[in-house]
Ligand SMILES: [Ca+2]
Ligand SMILES: [Ca+2]
């Protein structure tokens with residue numbers, strides 16, 4: 001819902017101030033306040049429990065011992081397959097597909113398959129701008145779909161890889177039924193090759209390869225196993241600044257024939273048995289030429305990696321049968337660690353598990369950071385954009401898509417179908433111990449929320465409702481408990497609610513939640529302070545799954561009024577599920 005986020009530029013703000021003077025007498029002569037507005041979910045921080053299954057091939061990490069979701073997150077667009085690459089110009093560039101970005105649609109299934117590309121502008125993961133750059137055709141035949149995977153922008157050249165998918169039984173349908181089970185793209189086809197752009201995605205030169213003559217000459221037969229399946233570039237920082245040797249690295253998922261632990265959909269778009277590693281010096285000439293690639297062929301007797309030009313000598317980077325799947329890797333430069341993210345999405349349409357491992361070397365050995373059962377509960381295409389790793393390496397953002405089947409219980413809060421970004425902390429053992437002693441704080445019902453101790457009044461209250469429902473610390477209401485919300489009596493634009501304190505309070509943050517029902521929605525409003533200063537407020541999320549958080553320079557006030565200036569058509573009784581007010 002990137003369209004819900006507004007950063008007030010001075011130009012835009014003066015236009016809005018003009019509007020607010022015209023439309024809203026409350027703002028007449030008032031001092032405008034600069035604010036930053038984002039969506040805020042009720043997400044509590046979560047230290048995601050690590051539950052590695054039996055047979056985990058890794059020792060536990062001693063350096064990164066837990067993944068803590070801080071509750072800060074945002075979601076963008078209505079498409080998936082986001083693998084941002086941090087380019088020299090400071091922007092990130094990513095593929096996308098199967099949905100829409102800025103109103104343009106794209107689907108990678110069927111004979112008319114296309115793949116999209118976008119620019120991701122901004123330094124704050126909460127307020128990014130996604131600029132769609134269009135879509136390109138990519139014929140999938142003889143497979144059923146052709147999707148984006150490895151994408152790298154290096155020295156101004158964008159390398160954009162695509163791979164093919166089919167299904168069990170030789171089917172080219174996205175969903176295929178075997179017995180009582182339906183599999184989504186149950187068979188992973190070849191990685192085809194790279195299309196190349198030398199002008200940041202405006203014009204493209206297609207790969208010289210086809211699904212029948214793919215770059216790595218695998219699978220050996222139609223429907224057979226691949227090893228460099230749906231490969232992704234290791235994220236080595238801005239313009240690959242942390243490459244150990246100037247080469248680009250690719251991690252792919254694969255399996256061997258015969259499979260020691262066979263199953264249906266064993267090696268699909270989101271499942272696999274092993275992870276493989278390849279590298280190449282990236283150039284427009286090299287990128288589609290297999291002879292320019294080297295493949296990791298295990299370690300010699302001294303533990304040194306063996307690199308080979310002979311793909312038949314490739315050996316797994318990770319072998320964890322029936323527990324691998326979509327794989328990405330990022331170099332965390334401050335921690336000097338390679339971070340591997342693998343999503344095991346078997347059986348392809350249900351909940352999915354993501355595990356994270358770390359190593360001092362790109363070739364391993366790996367140590368387990370966390371095994372997150374049911375992350376999402378259906379998070380997939382999980383990666384860690386290097387651009388958003390903090391200076392101390394301990395804060396990062398998990399990027400993923402979620403809930404393509406539309407039937408999942410979302411966890412952590414905020415994920416949905418689109419590009420999801422969740423802030424995480426990579427815990428030290430000390431942080432882990434400290435956290436285990438702290439009780440989670442309710443983000444609304446806590447001592448810092450001074451709305452809870454305010455006197456509250458409103459322009460009107462619907463019969464049998466209570467205005468105090470807006471400051472009871474619970475984001476709730478119709479069709480649930482109506483005691484938990486304020487509903488006006490037949491009002492829309494012009495309705496207001498006021499919080500008043502016994503003594504002046506200094507505040508810098510307000511969160512507003514719409515009534516949770518989908519009949520009423522506030523699409524704009526104004527916050528007014530006791531000195532007459534105002535802040536224009538953008539739309540509240542209709543279903544109240546997130547509030548609108550407004551932050552501003554600390555301001556002392558005796559009271560705070562929120563006045564409705566815009567509503568969704570036909571909103572019968574506008575109101576709020578909750579308003580929270582914080583000193584900081
Ligand atoms: Ca297997
Ligand atoms: Ca409430």
Ligand SMILES: [Ca+2]
Pocket residue numbers: 514515516517518519520521522541542543544
């Ligand atoms: Ca609503």
